[in-house]
Structures are given as structure tokens and as C-alpha cells.
Amino acid sequence: MWTLLVDGWSGSLLTGLWLIRLWRLQLRRFLILNLISMVIPIVVGWHAQHVVQVNERAIAQAGNQVQTWELLVLPDQVVNTKTSMHGSGQLESHQRVSFHGQPLTNQGERLHHCVRLRVQGSLTPNQPASNWAAFDSQSFARGHGLSGDLRITKVAVVQQVRPPTIAAWFHEWRARELRRTNQLPPQLRVYVQSLLFGVRTADFQATSTGFKRLNLIHLFSIAGLHVYVLLNLWFFVATMVRMRKSHAELGAMLLLPLYAGVAGGAIGLVRVILVVEQRYWAKLGKWSRSGLDYWAFALMIFVVVNPWLIGQLGFQLSFLLSFTIFYCQKTTNVLKTVMLNLVSLPLLLAYFFEWHWLSIIANLVVVPFFTVGIFPLIISNYLCYLIFKVPIWGTEPLLRWLTQVTDQVASLPGVLPFGQPPWFLVLLLVGTTLLLIENWTWKRLGWLLVLYGVSFLIIHYPLNGEVSFFDVGQGDSILVREPLNRTVTLIDTGGKPNFFARQGQPTVHLAPTMTIPYLKSQGISRIDNLCLSHQDADHIGDLTCFLKTMEVKRVLIPWGMDRNQHFMHKIRPELHNTQLIGVKAGQIVPGTHLQILHPYHPGLGENQDSMVLWGQMGGKTWLFTGDLPKAEERELLQHDPQLRANVLKLGHHGSKTASDDRFIAKLAPQVGIISAGRQNRYGHPNQETLVTMKRHHVRLISTQTAGMIRYRYGWFEFRPKFETKWKDTQHGSEPSN
Numbered sequence: 001m002w003t004l005l006v007d008g009w010s011g012s013l014l015t016g017l018w019l020i021r022l023w024r025l026q027l028r029r030f031l032i033l034n035l036i037s038m039v040i041p042i043v044v045g046w047h048a049q050h051v052v053q054v055n056e057r058a059i060a061q062a063g064n065q066v067q068t069w070e071l072l073v074l075p076d077q078v079v080n081t082k083t084s085m086h087g088s089g090q091l092e093s094h095q096r097v098s099f100h101g102q103p104l105t106n107q108g109e110r111l112h113h114c115v116r117l118r119v120q121g122s123l124t125p126n127q128p129a130s131n132w133a134a135f136d137s138q139s140f141a142r143g144h145g146l147s148g149d150l151r152i153t154k155v156a157v158v159q160q161v162r163p164p165t166i167a168a169w170f171h172e173w174r175a176r177e178l179r180r181t182n183q184l185p186p187q188l189r190v191y192v193q194s195l196l197f198g199v200r201t202a203d204f205q206a207t208s209t210g211f212k213r214l215n216l217i218h219l220f221s222i223a224g225l226h227v228y229v230l231l232n233l234w235f236f237v238a239t240m241v242r243m244r245k246s247h248a249e250l251g252a253m254l255l256l257p258l259y260a261g262v263a264g265g266a267i268g269l270v271r272v273i274l275v276v277e278q279r280y281w282a283k284l285g286k287w288s289r290s291g292l293d294y295w296a297f298a299l300m301i302f303v304v305v306n307p308w309l310i311g312q313l314g315f316q317l318s319f320l321l322s323f324t325i326f327y328c329q330k331t332t333n334v335l336k337t338v339m340l341n342l343v344s345l346p347l348l349l350a351y352f353f354e355w356h357w358l359s360i361i362a363n364l365v366v367v368p369f370f371t372v373g374i375f376p377l378i379i380s381n382y383l384c385y386l387i388f389k390v391p392i393w394g395t396e397p398l399l400r401w402l403t404q405v406t407d408q409v410a411s412l413p414g415v416l417p418f419g420q421p422p423w424f425l426v427l428l429l430v431g432t433t434l435l436l437i438e439n440w441t442w443k444r445l446g447w448l449l450v451l452y453g454v455s456f457l458i459i460h461y462p463l464n465g466e467v468s469f470f471d472v473g474q475g476d477s478i479l480v481r482e483p484l485n486r487t488v489t490l491i492d493t494g495g496k497p498n499f500f501a502r503q504g505q506p507t508v509h510l511a512p513t514m515t516i517p518y519l520k521s522q523g524i525s526r527i528d529n530l531c532l533s534h535q536d537a538d539h540i541g542d543l544t545c546f547l548k549t550m551e552v553k554r555v556l557i558p559w560g561m562d563r564n565q566h567f568m569h570k571i572r573p574e575l576h577n578t579q580l581i582g583v584k585a586g587q588i589v590p591g592t593h594l595q596i597l598h599p600y601h602p603g604l605g606e607n608q609d610s611m612v613l614w615g616q617m618g619g620k621t622w623l624f625t626g627d628l629p630k631a632e633e634r635e636l637l638q639h640d641p642q643l644r645a646n647v648l649k650l651g652h653h654g655s656k657t658a659s660d661d662r663f664i665a666k667l668a669p670q671v672g673i674i675s676a677g678r679q680n681r682y683g684h685p686n687q688e689t690l691v692t693m694k695r696h697h698v699r700l701i702s703t704q705t706a707g708m709i710r711y712r713y714g715w716f717e718f719r720p721k722f723e724t725k726w727k728d729t730q731h732g733s734e735p736s737n
Helices: 002-006 008-024 028-061 108-112 137-143 166-181 186-197 202-207 209-213 224-240 245-262 267-285 291-305 307-311 313-327 333-352 359-388 395-410 423-438 442-460 516-521 543-549 565-575 630-639 661-667 687-695
Strands: 066-073 078-080 085-091 096-101 115-125 146-160 464-469 478-481 488-491 526-531 551-558 579-583 595-598 612-617 620-624 647-649 671-674 699-702 709-714 722-724
Touching: 028 115, 028 146, 066 146, 096 115, 108 146, 108 166, 137 146, 137 307, 166 186, 166 245, 166 359, 186 202, 186 359, 186 395, 202 209, 209 395, 224 245, 224 267, 224 359, 245 267, 267 291, 267 313, 291 307, 291 313, 307 313, 313 333, 313 423, 333 359, 333 423, 359 395, 423 442, 516 543, 526 543, 543 551, 543 565, 595 630, 630 661, 661 687
Parallel strands: 096 146, 488 526, 526 551, 551 579, 620 647, 647 671, 671 699
Antiparallel strands: 066 085, 066 115, 078 085, 085 096, 115 146, 464 478, 464 709, 478 488, 595 612, 612 620, 709 722
């Protein structure tokens, strides 16, 4: 089921081979059971997909109009801060949606209970990721049963209501306990809220950086080890009070589902509880079942209840690792940890694109320490705080020390920028690793190493090149990559308009979620040329982020921009081994076919000083003009009357200050690329520009309606064409392949 949903053709191929294998082995009964076990989830999954699509179409028909909505909100599903309010709730139509808007200041305390909000706002469907390799919020929302996103402009009524169900009462209790834990010291609070209640706060994201890089984040995911620690604690207490074993087991059967609700229903937690519950029920009924049967039935329950979870990494890792444990039952704990790391590696590469070789050593050391020491200590602190109102002395320094050590180890050299293997290779890598675990031979190890080698070569030495326009909202960022990754050039970085914020103000970077994941997925850790068209923050606001996280050989800026002291003050501390080069018309971008056509005179990096690049790639000629105004466009034609381009990146995001009529007529582009933010306050692209493009028969593709735009060319691209992340119905661009 997972292979069919995640990667259709390879999943269908592997499923077909598996069924043919069963038929050839004449395992007819097992074959029928396999078919039934596949048909039921597929039918249920199709029905769930149909329901979600109907709900999303209904939301889309609302047309993003401001309306009045009734919203039932549970107290542990809303976050109300000084600057914003966000969470999830249920509409009168019983659809669950996420929401965000202005904070409640005078009635915020009511959010500690179940409330019914009457709000004004616009409801839109959840959008898929607009860039390849970026986090897919639509898939995440579907996995959590959310049909849309409500942008609240005004809260008219806040009405406290009694919990409508027993489950809602548990949500109130959970919210009350979370408020109680807010009084704990910072590090202890993060550990208690994440481990016991399954809450991921902003403090958790800041604290867990080292754990993420070392692949230790599963320790915070309410995994099986937490359940067994709690069970051991329960049976210890039952023994102390002389409770009969059968009664203690019955109590565990009743308490475990309640804890699943208290902990937020994390996938790993629910999976373990389902397995444990099956064991207890089988013991009561005197049935004989294997652990693998319990695992398979838990998988079926998940798929039937919520098929959308299949596409989430947490689901995939939880069931894959628990399945692997059956192969490692007779091995030592050290070898088991190594095997679990090996079998999870293909999935981690598929989602995170890199691997730290110290992660295996870190798991060997930290997992036992966490199981035996940290988790019992966290439970003891929580109970101690409930009874005595103070945590255990020494816990906070210990947790700070643990965080500092993991951060320091994670910062050591050893990160392998592998890239994202194709899904069919991910499946082959997982299968080959399982075969190696089942029966270790040099031949199987050799095949595994060959598969990793092939994956690495495919990613790092691609036979195709590309010109890609990232969707960075209101801004520009363009990747020009030659076949075999001979040179990698990035034109502008995108960014929010806070690059020149005052000292002390936080800078918000878009690159870590929009552009850098795609570069890492392509195995790119080095940028040969980072060309900055001019100084505006929507073009270079994320420059320092690239300089900090990637190897950048050269930063090219327009002639004279190094005299801009404010710009130099921002980037000088981050340059290190990066060359800063001022360029002017007549030069070539080092190692590429990109020619610099502008500027002709030194400037400070204003719009009129924009760096203009022209090049020939993939059988087409390309022109990138930054925010060059109309007067400078006409000046380009005066210097080069023969200038032509098949593809034009429209200047200034389609503003009427660029795309001069005579310039477009002389240039004669076939395709125009617009990089602008959706519903931006500037009204880009301007209607005057659109009329000009239509008059000259220029086919437009916009990141507003198409998301990321990519043109691939090379030895195996027989008919290179533009592909877009979304289907651009407005401008008629090609859908994503």
C-alpha cells in the first residue's frame, strides 16, 4: 500500500513481482490473503481520498471570500501568543481545519477550555509544496484530518462550552497539565512536554538541532521504549501494593489507550499500544499469535483508520524499524542498533538528503542512556513536581549538558551530502538491507554497496542540466546547473524584506525551507557562483544563510556595489573563503556560458545597476534582468542591437517599471517567466505588462500559479520542456511530471 501511494510505478512493479512469486511458489492461500490485505486498504484509501477531495473542492468554491464561521476549538489545539493565534478546530460542517490570525488579548484565558468561536475570515484549501523537495504541508494536513486553512481577520464571539465528548474532556485535562509544566525550568519543560505529552514547541525546535542531525530525534517521538518503561513502572507499583498480575494487566489495558490520548496520539506510541493490547487480549482469549501478526494487524488498523499517514516519515520509520526488530531478535543490542540505523538510512536520505557518520556511534551511546536514565528521570521529575511543586535537583543542568554535547558532536565534520535517491532505489536499498540482516553474506553486502554507489553517482553526476526558478514568494532565486554538475550557479537568493533590519531585530530566512532543501536533494553542497543582481532584500535577503550553510566559491555583485557599506557590513563576517567579485558588462561568469551584459557604470546596487546575464543552455537562449528598469532595457539594445532571447525572466517581477514594449519586440522571447508572490501588495505582475506580453505572443509561466518552474536538458532529455510543481491553468504551463 505504501509503495503504491508513495511511488506509483515502482510500487506497482514490486507488488506485481511479489504476487507472481507467490503464484510460482504455489502458495495459493497466502496469495489470496495478500490480495485481500491489499484490496481493503486500497478501497478504504480511495474512499478517504475521495472524501478529502470533495471537502477541498467545497472549500475552493468558497473563493477565498471573507465569511463568518463557527469554530469549535479544544484547548490543547490552540496556541495564543502576544503576536498571533493558531491551531486547529472543527467547523459546523464537521470539517477540521487549521486556523491562524490575530491573538486574543482580553479573552485569552477562555482558550484554556473548550470554546466556540464566531470568526470572520477566508477559508482556503491546503496547498501542496510549491518547490520540489520542500515540506509538503498538504500531505501533513491530510494526515491530521485537516481539510483547509482559515485565515481569521476578526473574532466576534468567544463562548466557553462544556466538553461535548469524553475525548474533549481529556483534551481539557491535557491542556491543564501542559499549562502546569510551563512553570518548569526551560530544558526540563521541553523534555516533559515532548516526551510525555507529544508537544513540539518552538523551544523544542531550538533544543533538538543536534538530535536531528545525529538521527536521534526518534527518542522524542514517543517510541516503543517509552511505553515499555511506563509499563514496567506500572507493574512495579502494582507489585508494591500487592495487586494480582491479572488485575495489573487489565489495568494496563485500560490505561494505555488513555495515555495515547494524553500524549497526542503519536504514531509510534499508538502502534506499540495496539501491539501490547493485542498481546493482552490474546492472553485472555488463549490465542496463539506471533509478534509479526500483531505488527501486521496494527498496520492494517492504521491504514484503514487514516490512509494519509502512509506518506509520512514518522509512520514509515515506526513500522519499518519495528519490523526490523523481528530480524534482530537474536542479536546483541550493539548490533541491533547498527542494523536499525542501516535500515532507516534510505528513508532518512529520501527526506533529509544527508547523513552524519557519527549518528551510528551517537545512537549506540545515547539510546541506552536515554532509556535507562533520561526517560525515568523525566517521569520522576513530573511526578515530583505534581506532589511537591519542585523538580528534582540537578536535572536541569544535566539536560543542558546533554543538549550541549549533542550540539557539539553534531557540529563536528562528517556530514555526507548524499542527496535524494529515486524512490525505486530507496525501496531496493531497504529490501537489500533487510536481506543482509536476515542472512549476512559478502555477496549481499556487495550488492548493497553497489546500490548506494549507483544512487550517489546518479545524484552527484546527473546527465542532465537545468534552469530552475524557485518559488520564493515576492522575490527571485534561479538555479543554473550544467550536466554532471560541472558548475552550479545561483542567481539571487530570495528573502524577506528584512535584510537591512536594525541590529538586534531577528532575520527570517526563507532559504532553509524553500531553496536549500532542493539543492541538497540534488546532492549540491557547493555553489560555484552566487550572482547577486542588486541589493534589494527580495533578491539577496537570504545571502548570509547560504554563506553559513553551504560552500560558496564566488559571490558576484554589480560593479560598485562593494561601496555600499550597509551591504558590506552584513556579509563581510560571513565571507571567509568566499571571493567577492564586482563585475560589469563584457565579462563572463567563471566556468559558465553566462555573459554579463550590464552594468556599464559603477553604482551602489540599485535597480538601475542590476546585473543582467545572458546565456545559451539546452538549445535556448536565456536573459535574466533582475529589476532593470525600462530606460536601462533600452540602453541594452543600444549596446547590443542583435540581442535576442528565447526565454526572458521578466524584470522586476512583472512590474510596469520594466518590460518596455520596444525591448520585448526586439528581444522576441517565446517564454516569459514571472517570479512574484501570491496576492502581493504591489499588484505584480502589472496588467500593463501582461498586455505587452500578450501583444507580442509571449507564453507566460508564473511562480504565483505554477510554483517552482524547471527546465531540464541533457543527453536523455530528447524533448526538453518546462515542467512546473503545480499545474498552471492560468498561463497554460506544463504540469509536474
